[in-house]
Amino acid sequence: MADSKTPDIVYTKVDEAPELASASLLPIIQSFAAAAGVSVGTRDISLAGRVISSFPEHLKEEQRITDDLAVLGDLVKTAEANVIKLPNVSASVPQLVSAVKELQGLGYALPDYPETPETDEEKAVRAKYDAIKGSAVNPVLREGNSDRRAAIAVKKFAQANPHRMGEWTAESKTRVASMSSGDFCSNEVSKTLDKAVSAKIVLETAKGETVLKDGLSYPAGTVVDATFMSAKALDAFLLDEIEKTRADGTLFSLHMKATMMKVSDPIIFGHAVKAYLKPVFDQFGAELEAAGVNPNSGLGDLLERVADKPEIKAAIDKVMADQPPMYMVNSDKGITNLHVPSDVIIDASMPALIRAGGKGWGPDNKEHDTTCLIPDNSYAPVYDETIKFFKEHGKLNPATAGTVQNIGLMAQKAEEYGSHPTTFEIPKGGTVKMILEDGTVLHSHAVEAGDIWRSASARKAPIEDWVNLAIQRQKAEGCEAIFWLDESRAHDAELIAYVKPILEAKGVADKFQIMSPAKATVQTLKTITAGQNSIAITGNVLRDYLTDLFPILELGTSAKMLSIVKLMQGGGLFETGAGGSAPKHVQQLVEENHLRWDSLGEFSALGESFKFLAEARANDKARVLGEGVDIATQGVLDHGRSPSRKVGEPDNRDSHYWFARYWAEALAVQTGDPDLAAHFAPLAKALAEGEEAIVSELAAAQGKAVDLGGYYKTDPKKVEAVMRPSETLNAIIG
Ligand code: NAP
Ligand code: MG
Numbered sequence: 001m002a003d004s005k006t007p008d009i010v011y012t013k014v015d016e017a018p019e020l021a022s023a024s025l026l027p028i029i030q031s032f033a034a035a036a037g038v039s040v041g042t043r044d045i046s047l048a049g050r051v052i053s054s055f056p057e058h059l060k061e062e063q064r065i066t067d068d069l070a071v072l073g074d075l076v077k078t079a080e081a082n083v084i085k086l087p088n089v090s091a092s093v094p095q096l097v098s099a100v101k102e103l104q105g106l107g108y109a110l111p112d113y114p115e116t117p118e119t120d121e122e123k124a125v126r127a128k129y130d131a132i133k134g135s136a137v138n139p140v141l142r143e144g145n146s147d148r149r150a151a152i153a154v155k156k157f158a159q160a161n162p163h164r165m166g167e168w169t170a171e172s173k174t175r176v177a178s179m180s181s182g183d184f185c186s187n188e189v190s191k192t193l194d195k196a197v198s199a200k201i202v203l204e205t206a207k208g209e210t211v212l213k214d215g216l217s218y219p220a221g222t223v224v225d226a227t228f229m230s231a232k233a234l235d236a237f238l239l240d241e242i243e244k245t246r247a248d249g250t251l252f253s254l255h256m257k258a259t260m261m262k263v264s265d266p267i268i269f270g271h272a273v274k275a276y277l278k279p280v281f282d283q284f285g286a287e288l289e290a291a292g293v294n295p296n297s298g299l300g301d302l303l304e305r306v307a308d309k310p311e312i313k314a315a316i317d318k319v320m321a322d323q324p325p326m327y328m329v330n331s332d333k334g335i336t337n338l339h340v341p342s343d344v345i346i347d348a349s350m351p352a353l354i355r356a357g358g359k360g361w362g363p364d365n366k367e368h369d370t371t372c373l374i375p376d377n378s379y380a381p382v383y384d385e386t387i388k389f390f391k392e393h394g395k396l397n398p399a400t401a402g403t404v405q406n407i408g409l410m411a412q413k414a415e416e417y418g419s420h421p422t423t424f425e426i427p428k429g430g431t432v433k434m435i436l437e438d439g440t441v442l443h444s445h446a447v448e449a450g451d452i453w454r455s456a457s458a459r460k461a462p463i464e465d466w467v468n469l470a471i472q473r474q475k476a477e478g479c480e481a482i483f484w485l486d487e488s489r490a491h492d493a494e495l496i497a498y499v500k501p502i503l504e505a506k507g508v509a510d511k512f513q514i515m516s517p518a519k520a521t522v523q524t525l526k527t528i529t530a531g532q533n534s535i536a537i538t539g540n541v542l543r544d545y546l547t548d549l550f551p552i553l554e555l556g557t558s559a560k561m562l563s564i565v566k567l568m569q570g571g572g573l574f575e576t577g578a579g580g581s582a583p584k585h586v587q588q589l590v591e592e593n594h595l596r597w598d599s600l601g602e603f604s605a606l607g608e609s610f611k612f613l614a615e616a617r618a619n620d621k622a623r624v625l626g627e628g629v630d631i632a633t634q635g636v637l638d639h640g641r642s643p644s645r646k647v648g649e650p651d652n653r654d655s656h657y658w659f660a661r662y663w664a665e666a667l668a669v670q671t672g673d674p675d676l677a678a679h680f681a682p683l684a685k686a687l688a689e690g691e692e693a694i695v696s697e698l699a700a701a702q703g704k705a706v707d708l709g710g711y712y713k714t715d716p717k718k719v720e721a722v723m724r725p726s727e728t729l730n731a732i733i734g
Contacts, residue, residue, distance in 0.1 A: 006075065007041030008617075009033070009609050013068075014088040015046045015712065016581035017597040020589060022086065023716075023723035024653050025599055028660045029606060031733050032667075035679045036621035038613065043068040045137050047089045047099050048713040051110065054128050058109050073140040081571025082613055083141065084605050087581045089712075090135040090259035092266065092342035093297050099712040100129075106713060115294060134262020139413045144567035145466045147473060148547040148578060149405035151604055153630075154560045157637040162398035163556030166357025168390035173250050173369040174358030176387060177241045178380035182233025184264075184417070184454070185377040189443050190225040190490035192497065193218055197436045201422065201455065203447075205430035212424050212432070221460025223494040226434055226443035228426075231450030234268065234375055238275035241373055245324040251360045251370040252276070253327030255349050255383075258341035260544065264418030264452050267425055268375055269341040270296035276323055276338060277302075280315050287312060300339035327360040327370055334363075346374065347545045348580065350383045351552035357395065358387060378489070379541055381518035386549070389525045396553050402528040404550035405477070405535045407470045408543025411462035411568055415491075415540035423454035456491075458539075463495065465568055467502045470537040474511050480527055481535040484542055486516035495539070517542065528554070547578040560600040564608055572612040577601025586711070588647075593706045593722065595652040596645045603633040603659060624673045628666040635662030653698050657729055661687040686732045693728040701725035 011026060013019065026040070033040045044053075045068060052059065053067040075081045089095060097113050104110055117126040150158070179186075201213040218224060245252045254272045258265040273295040274281050281288065281295075291305045306312040320326075329335040329343045337344050353360055353370060360370035374380035390396070409415060426432065426447045434443040434455060447453055474481040483499055485492040496514060503509040515523060520536065527534045528550075536546050551558040563575035582597060589595045610626030613619055636642060641658035643651045664687055667680035687694075706722045709715025724730050 006080065007039040008082060008613060009038065009040045010043050010072065010075070010081075010083045011040055012072075012083065012085050012088070013042045013044040013046055013049065014086045014581065015048070016089060016583055017585035017589075017595065018086040018576070018581055018602075019046065019714075020586065020595055020708075020719065020723055021597045021599050021602070021652050021656075023719045024656045025602060025659075027724070028656060028733055032625065032660075032663060036619075036625050036676060038610070038619070038622055038625065043072050045069050045072065045088050046712070047091050047095070047132070048103060050132050050136070051096075051099060051103060052108060054132060055110055058111060063108055069137060069140055076141050076143040076567055076571055076573060077569050079570030079616070081567055081569075081573065082609055082616070083571075083573045084602070084609050085141060085573055085575045086602065087576065087579060088137050089581055090137070090262070090342070091133045092258055092340060093133065094301055094340050095342060096129060096133050102710055102712050106710065115292065134258075135260040135419055139416055139419070141573055142410050142565055143412065143569065143571075144565040144573060145411045145462060145469050146406065146408035146543050146547075147469060147564045147566065148408065148543070148561050150403055150551060150555060150560065151562045151633075153634045153637060154555065154562075154600070154604070155403050158555040159399050159401075165355060165395045165398065165553075166359055168357050168395045170391050172358045172391055173248050174353070174372070174387060176372045176374055176380055176384035177237075177244070178374045178377040178384070179233060179237045180377070182230035182237075183376045183378075184227045184229050185489065187229070187445065188225055188227040188490045189445075190223060190494045191442060192494050193220055193222050193224060196220045199434055199436050199442065201424075201432065201434050203426065203428070203430050203432050205428045207428075210427075213422055216422070218457060219459060222457050223463070223491065224434070224442060224455065224457045225491045226432075226445065226453070226455045228432070228445050228447055228451045228453040229264070229268070229376065230448065231271065231452070232448065234271050235275060237375060238272055238373070239278070241371065242275060242324060245371040248369075248371060250324070251327040251362050251368045252324045252373070253337050253344070253349075253360055253370050254373045255344060255346040256341065257346050257544075259345060261418035263420070263423035264454055266296040266341045267452055269298070269338070270294070272373070273299055273302070273338050276326075277316060277319055279319050280312065283315060284312050296341065298338060298340045299336060325362050325364070325368075328363055331361050331363055331365045336363075345580070347548040350545075351549045351558075354383070354386055354390065354549070355552055355556075358390070379517060379545060381516075382521050382542070382545060382549070385518050385521040386525065389522060393529065396525075396529065398554055398556070400531050401554055402531050402533040403554055404524055404528060404546065405473065405533070406543055406547045407466065407473055407535060407537045408540060408547070409458065409462060409466040409538070410540045410543055411465060412459050414458035414462050415456050417456045417541060418452075418454050420454070420456060422456070423452065426451045426453055458495070460498075461568065463498050464502065466537075467499055469566065470512075470535070471503070471506055471508055474508070474535055477533065477535060479533040479535060481512050481537060482520045482523065483512060483514045484517045484520040484536055484538045485514055486518075487514070488516070492539075512537075551578060557598070559598050560604070562604045562608065563601070570616075572609065572616070574605035574609045574612070576605045589706065589722075590708065591705055592647040593702050593704055594647040595723075596643050597652045598643050599652060599655060599659070600633065600636070600642065603629060603636070607633060621673055621676060624667065624670060624676055628663050628670065631666035632659050632663035635659075635666075647702055648699075650695075650698075651702070653701075653723060653725070654695065657687075657694055657698065657726070660729075660733065661691075683732065690728045690732060694726045697726035697728060
């Protein structure tokens, strides 16, 4: 349980690989920080924690926990906030269902996830679960805009130790396919409000008016968009691309963001499942529905539900054999792209495929060229242009490439496309209208049943803060800086109307360019190929995509990124890396007790967090600790102490030992704070003298399967035993 008083630094409790890593790293951090009188406490934002805290009325007194996400949501709106945010699971429905099942098995009397809620009680339960699923944490914590870049040490290390890149050739058949009409991109309308308004969204049909959403309110200056994806156009696109993939002889793949775009993207994913298995749905539609199949949950769920229906199973096998082969998540286990909506996440999947030279894994366990479906064309051009660029110029050379930094608009839920309570699957054909309190119709679209309609917004203060942050960062770096905004897109045109006057008023318009994402991609790739740097100033979605794409090409991974959120109320939020919670790493740990998770993102965030504390509270000891962290991080890189991917070789736990050692050594030799030096000198000595014992104790732990006592809710004692296997190290850290 979290401590009641707010600690100086909050370290979030999360899920999967980063949480396992915390079991080893956090005791070290807490012990070192305590020497400077800095408290580091935890707040639970894990999926299991969020589920448990949402249903106190169903639980025994001793099982109840506070809603730490709400506590943090308040904290980030204050100048006192200093939060280190690790990646957490953004749960898809199958993940949420399995977490609930696990918790029920542990004695938590939680209600089942109602797939088709009917009673009021079921609807209320469903609403609570809907608030937990998908990207439910980040929008609450991100009360500021995003500044992501590779620390200089990290970039230099990557240039000196370039990772392997797959070859790109002009003959590659890999390509991006996206819709040319009927998608969100082409139907978008956008307006900037000249006064504060309240609004509602209604669907008008022949039978009358249904209110889809009431009680919306926006301050003056908010950019409000609306758009929809036509279900018919989507289905036609999917069927057409399946045939083109067949003709090309490539793998079929679909790249979505079903976690962040938690309402829209699982629906689009479901359309793809139905299109790929069209003959099965045509023939057995009624039976599938009776079996409770929801295509949005994926092929994995579907196969489970028809396990006892040999006729349908046989039809599925036949159709799968006839269709173009699918891009696989795990070809050994037969897990396809369409098994689970959250398995293939575009910001991780597309860069990995591009890094591999445009190759995906096929069912035959071999690499093949791949057709990549990204139905909505808003941001697909970024991947399309990247692929075309490498086909023409060959792969990027990480030894010489410059770097791309990002300044991303995201504060106060800016541009949360498709994740909002303002996204709807349209039940009946008609007109969707967004109507202001004075009766003005702000936006209106003619829609058909099944279309996905959505509205997103971005407020004035966050937009202005974002432009100012970009100006600061460009001034600090002096390099190329591009606003990735397309003047021909409705939303972007409204943003440009904000950007240009601010740049001009500050006299820096000549330092910036404004380009469509397609053009900006090409320009940026040219810049980094020439060894120069560029700052990409983007909206929320491209912030997410680009801070994986470029780091994965430049550094081999996005996990090592520095990710700072300068909170608008003066606090600091330090995200660790740009990657997720690496479920594959947990699998490996459980099977062979090797954790390949790299905590470099945590190290970088920790250094920034201490330095921020030093500034905010005039705490000099925190500054010394922070500078020590930077030296230790550099030490881990320079001495090759990062985790290996292979069992039997040093892993995450070893890297923590080295981090602690280099940190203690740095603190022992610094002269700015003699007290800290005196405290850490014996610690540094003990860590050095214990090296042989510690390294061999850590090595001895590897190789065997381990039990964590759960997946979403692990047993803290078991995790501690697994993650802190060196008695010698534990005794020194205390
Ligand atoms: P991911 O967890 O980033 O995993 C993609 C791959 O990136 C991993 O398999 C791993 O590659 C590599 N990777 C990421 N972090 C790493 C680290 N610290 N050290 C070493 N390798 C690292 O992305 P995902 O599979 O798309 O998402 C998994 C889960 O994370 C989802 O539930 C998603 O919603 C969540 N997520 C959360 C956030 C956030 O909270 N900010 C952000 C993104 C995703 P190898 O397997 O090759 O080692
Ligand atoms: Mg991302």
